[in-house]
Amino acid sequence: MKYDAAIIGAGTAGVYAAYELTRLCPDAKIVVLEMGGDIYSRSCPIVAGKVRDCISCKPCSIMSGFGGAGAFSDGKYNFTTQFGGWLGEYLPDNELLALIDYVDSVNVSFGATEEVFSTETPEARELEKRALEHDLHLLQAKCKHLGTERNLKILSNIYEHLREKCEFRFRTAVEHIARKDGGFVLTTADGDTVECRFCIAAPGRCGAEWFSECCGKLGLSLTNNQVDLGVRVELPAKVFEHITSVVYESKLIYRTKLYGDHVRTFCKNPYGHVVAENVDVLITVNGHSYADPKLRSENTNFALLVSNRFTEPFDQPYQYGKHIASLSNMLGGGVLVQRFGDLVRGVRTNEHRLAHSFTRPTLNATPGDLSLVLPKRHMDNIIEMIYALDKIAPGTANYDTLLYGVEVKFYSARLKLTRELESELPGFYAIGDGAGITRGLAQAGASGVVAARAIAQKLK
Ligand SMILES: Cc1cc2nc3c(=O)[nH]c(=O)nc-3n(C[C@H](O)[C@H](O)[C@H](O)COP(=O)(O)OP(=O)(O)OC[C@H]3O[C@@H](n4cnc5c(N)ncnc54)[C@H](O)[C@@H]3O)c2cc1C
Numbered sequence: 001m002k003y004d005a006a007i008i009g010a011g012t013a014g015v016y017a018a019y020e021l022t023r024l025c026p027d028a029k030i031v032v033l034e035m036g037g038d039i040y041s042r043s044c045p046i047v048a049g050k051v052r053d054c055i056s057c058k059p060c061s062i063m064s065g066f067g068g069a070g071a072f073s074d075g076k077y078n079f080t081t082q083f084g085g086w087l088g089e090y091l092p093d094n095e096l097l098a099l100i101d102y103v104d105s106v107n108v109s110f111g112a113t114e115e116v117f118s119t120e121t122p123e124a125r126e127l128e129k130r131a132l133e134h135d136l137h138l139l140q141a142k143c144k145h146l147g148t149e150r151n152l153k154i155l156s157n158i159y160e161h162l163r164e165k166c167e168f169r170f171r172t173a174v175e176h177i178a179r180k181d182g183g184f185v186l187t188t189a190d191g192d193t194v195e196c197r198f199c200i201a202a203p204g205r206c207g208a209e210w211f212s213e214c215c216g217k218l219g220l221s222l223t224n225n226q227v228d229l230g231v232r233v234e235l236p237a238k239v240f241e242h243i244t245s246v247v248y249e250s251k252l253i254y255r256t257k258l259y260g261d262h263v264r265t266f267c268k269n270p271y272g273h274v275v276a277e278n279v280d281v282l283i284t285v286n287g288h289s290y291a292d293p294k295l296r297s298e299n300t301n302f303a304l305l306v307s308n309r310f311t312e313p314f315d316q317p318y319q320y321g322k323h324i325a326s327l328s329n330m331l332g333g334g335v336l337v338q339r340f341g342d343l344v345r346g347v348r349t350n351e352h353r354l355a356h357s358f359t360r361p362t363l364n365a366t367p368g369d370l371s372l373v374l375p376k377r378h379m380d381n382i383i384e385m386i387y388a389l390d391k392i393a394p395g396t397a398n399y400d401t402l403l404y405g406v407e408v409k410f411y412s413a414r415l416k417l418t419r420e421l422e423s424e425l426p427g428f429y430a431i432g433d434g435a436g437i438t439r440g441l442a443q444a445g446a447s448g449v450v451a452a453r454a455i456a457q458k459l460k
Helices: 012-024 093-109 122-133 146-162 208-217 238-244 315-330 340-345 351-355 376-392 441-458
Strands: 001-007 030-035 074-078 137-139 143-144 167-169 173-179 182-188 193-201 228-237 251-255 262-269 273-279 281-288 299-309 336-339 402-410 428-430
Touching: 001 012, 001 074, 001 182, 012 030, 012 093, 012 146, 012 441, 030 193, 074 093, 093 441, 122 137, 122 299, 122 376, 146 351, 173 193, 173 208, 228 238, 228 281, 228 315, 228 376, 238 299, 251 376, 262 273, 262 281, 262 376, 273 402, 281 299, 281 315, 299 376, 299 402, 315 336, 315 402, 336 340, 336 351, 340 376, 428 441
Parallel strands: 001 030, 001 193, 030 167, 193 428, 281 402
Antiparallel strands: 074 143, 137 251, 173 182, 182 193, 228 299, 228 402, 251 262, 262 299, 273 281, 336 402
C-alpha cells in the first residue's frame, strides 16, 4: 500500500485525525485529500466585497478547504455532551468530555484563548431558574469564543505544524472509493488513484450527499430522518446583554403549547453579523461575531429552529429542507428579511417599512414576507417562542425585531459504526458531520481523535 492512511476532507474532524495520527505514528505515511484550497487560498468573493450575491464558486470557499466549514465561523467551542453531536451514543460521557478537553488543549497550544464562559456560576444558575419559570430550558455548557479572526490564525498555525508531518493534496476531490487487497483505492476527480491501508472519511456537511452515494455503492446502510428549519433573529444587543454576558452561548429549548413541537435557540452571536450562506447553490442564512470589539455590530443574532423528524414512508429530509429554502430564494433572490411586527400583522416588510426600523439590519437581505415561505406550523412555533423569550429578555418581541429566512440545518445520513467509529467495512472509518455523528467543532474534532487513536493502535 502506498499510504498507511488516507483522510478524505481537511475540516475539523479530518484535521484532528491527522494531528493525532501524526503525533502517535510519526513514521506513518499519511495523505489528506481535500477538494478545497489550503488555509491561505480560501476566499469568498462576498466576504471580500467583490460581489453582492453568491456566484456559486465550486467548491464553495466558505464550506471547503483546510479547516472546513468551521474556518470562517466565529468558533464557539462547546464543552458538552448535550448538543453538538451524538458521539455520546458511542462513548461514555466522561470519555467524550475528556476528548473535547483534549482537542481544546491542542487548540490552546496553537493560540486559542483560555477564557471559558460557564453555566456553573451563580448568575447562570439564576438565569436558568428564571428561564424555567417561563418553561424555557437552558442547556448547560461551558463555551469558548475563539472569534472569527482568531479562528483563522489558529487554523493557520495547525496547518504549518501538520504540513511538515503529512502530505496534503488540495483541490483534490475524491470521487470513488473501492476496496482493494484488504485496503482501499480512492479515485480523484482528476482520475488519479490513491491506495491506502486505512481510510478515514471526514467529508462534512458539504460532502454528505456524495458520501451517502459512496456508502451505498460499498454496501453500507445509512439512516436519515431529520431537518431543522427556522429563522435568524436580529435585535439590539442590549436586549440579550444580561444573558450573553453570563452564558455566551445560551441554548434554550421550548415546547410550544400549540403543537407540542420543540423550538430551540442556536448559534447566538452577541454584537455579531448576519450572513448569507450557500448550501448546495441555495442561499440560506447564518451568523457570526468577531472577538475584536472594533469589528462588532450593535446587534445580537441567533437562530430559532424547529426540528422536523419524519416517519415512514418519507425519507428525504434534505430535499424537503432544500425545497423550503428555495422558496425564499424564489421570492427574494436570496435571504428574506421581515420585521416581527409586520409578520404578526400579516403584512410584507418592504423597503419603505424596513427603512423605518429602529433595528438596523447587518445583512443586506430582501425585505419580504416569511409567511409565504415557511409552513404555518413553523411560523406559529417561531412566533410563540419569540413571545416566550420576551419574558426573560424583554424587547425580543418588539415590532422591529428582524427575522431572516430561512435558516436550515441539515443532518447527514448516519452510518452504522463501532465505538471506534469504524464502519462495517474493516479499516474504513467515518467521522465528523458528514458521517452524521457530529454537529459542531468540539465533537467533530473529538471524533477525529477517536478514529486516529484506533488506527494508530493497529499500525503499531
Ligand atoms: C457558517 C458556519 C458557522 C459555524 N459555527 C460554528 C460554531 O461557532 N461552533 C461550532 O461548534 N460549530 C460551528 N459550525 C459547525 C462546524 O463548522 C462543523 O460542525 C465542523 O466544521 C464539522 O467538521 P467536519 O470536519 O466534520 O466537516 P467540515 O468542516 O465541513 O469539513 C469537511 C471537509 O471535507 C471536504 N470534502 C468534502 N467532500 C470531499 C471529497 N469528496 N473529497 C475531498 N474533500 C472533500 C470539504 O471540502 C471540507 O473542507 C459552523 C458551521 C458553519 C457553516
